[in-house]
Amino acid sequence: MNYRHAFHAGNFADVLKHAVIALCLEHLKQKPKPFRVIDTHAGVGAYDLTSEAAKRSPEWRDGVGRLLDAAIPAGPAAALAPYLGAVRAMNEGGGLTHYPGSPELAARLLREADRAHLCELHEADAKTLDARYALDARIKVERRDGYKALAALLPPRERRGLVLIDPPFEAKDEFAALARALMGAVERWPTGMFAVWRPLKDLWAAQRFDAGLGLWLLEDRGVAPENLLRADLWVRDLEAEGRLAGAGLIVINPPHTLEGRLLALLPWLAQTLAQGPGAGWRLDGAVTEADLQAL
């Protein structure tokens, strides 16, 4: 396990992922009934953008760094509000030195009665995470394989909430492991909200994953098309060699407001975070003709 999120914290992929998570959490808060967040691959919780890792790989400068100084039009601003609210709250003196990972977003957005269950397998990272939330009674940290944990944790007692699956994609068979775990999880909790992150690096593998999952959900599980949403962003030509150019999420049972929010956000985000020719975005139901051809 070599993946260290500190090298990537706050990059374009984090911006989209964390903006989506924050919107999902805000939506869940619209009803008084408590909910639970299950974060299967939690990382260390929050990131110091002045650390050696962030200095060696300052990806955040072309991600969240571009947002804080931007004049953001009303539509994108509304979509980014819960996310940027948490980022700003961590940097109260101004500037940008601290960045919330998915656990810290949850910690900042959860209410008193809501709960978060965080899984992290890396020994040192799990310790850091545990120490960070030791005094927060709403948050439980486990050093555990997040995929395996899903079988034990679903459905949550509250019967409301968000499952975030955000693997490092170090292993060659990560897509297969993700698909297996996700399908099992949806079977255990068909009405749960699931947000699954995946890179657009091996495009063929991503397309096969999307189409396979999409067809299974729509045809085998009878999920309504409006309950499946794919949001992708790429900051350069996706075919270009080198660093990650694109990434996105598949959201199962998304909040009904998410599509509209993302439709307002993604074009502006693609323009604002572009790092070269060919930047773009898509928002759809994950099973397009092109995806089907990959099967």
Ligand SMILES: C[S@@+](CC[C@H](N)C(=O)[O-])C[C@H]1O[C@@H](n2cnc3c(N)ncnc32)[C@H](O)[C@@H]1O
């Ligand atoms: C992309 S990072 C998570 C970032 C975090 N979700 C966020 O948004 O701030 C992936 C994390 O998964 C951890 N990890 C890798 N395999 C795991 C597994 N099977 N179960 C739980 N955690 C795992 C890695 O150590 C790494 O910290």
